[in-house]
Amino acid sequence: MALAEALTAKWFWYSILCVLCWGGWTLFGKLGSANIPAETMQFLFPFGCLPVVLVFLIRSRCKLEKSAKGIFCGISMGVLAGIGGLALFAAYRTGGSTPVITAATAAYPMITVILAMFLLRERLNWRQWAGLGFAAISFVIFSL
């Protein structure tokens, strides 16, 4: 019942589109970084994002929230995500196994939940503790 419902739900197919797009992002990122230095890959990155940003701006009629804290958070996210993107392209250029690098770097929620635990005083549920355990196992394996 639940599966049949999910297969006919819009959100499910948007989620699949997201998975395919982000899969494509890493795949094409790897292909591009084979010939283009990591810095230049990240230099080009925001220009590739512009069409989607323009759609959002048009949809919102350029009316964005004016919260200084929010803007600071947003720009900080971009700077940090950009540094991370640069490092991802650099990792791809080392010639290491692409699926392994992609899976290892996708485990970043591990850092988020640890930071949330200490800084936001959030409590981890059992799934998150189990997730941290699996992340630790994967890193031990990748380091062998």
Added chain:
Amino acid sequence: MHILPWFWPAAIVLITWGVVGLLQKVSTNYLSAESALIWTVVGYFVLLPWLLPSVSIFSYSHRSLAWAILSALLNAVGAWALLAAMESGGKASIVVPLTALYPLVMVLASPLILHESISLLQGVGVLSALIAVVLLSTETASEA
């Protein structure tokens, strides 16, 4: 102990994107998801002066440049699809872990497109990392 060349770049990805995950949590107090994405791209542009290419970007093959731009575009479309999934009634507790499976695309596509295969042990590591990502992403369950 032998440290793989991709280890340190991957560690930077984990830390920076992990902090981004935390900022995403905080930013939702002040910004809509669309605004957060727009300001994030502004943050990407803030980094550009430090990433200026030393040679003309047109010295790279058109194909490599297309892959670089396509990679960024897919990243942004994926972010839009994630938001669209949420707006279409998808619960964050299901959509977020589901979309976190994007490295699976790379695992499946790598042998076909990149002609890279992974060892059994690396496969166990990738599987463990994927399970970790899904479990760690369930943090939104109580917020959904």
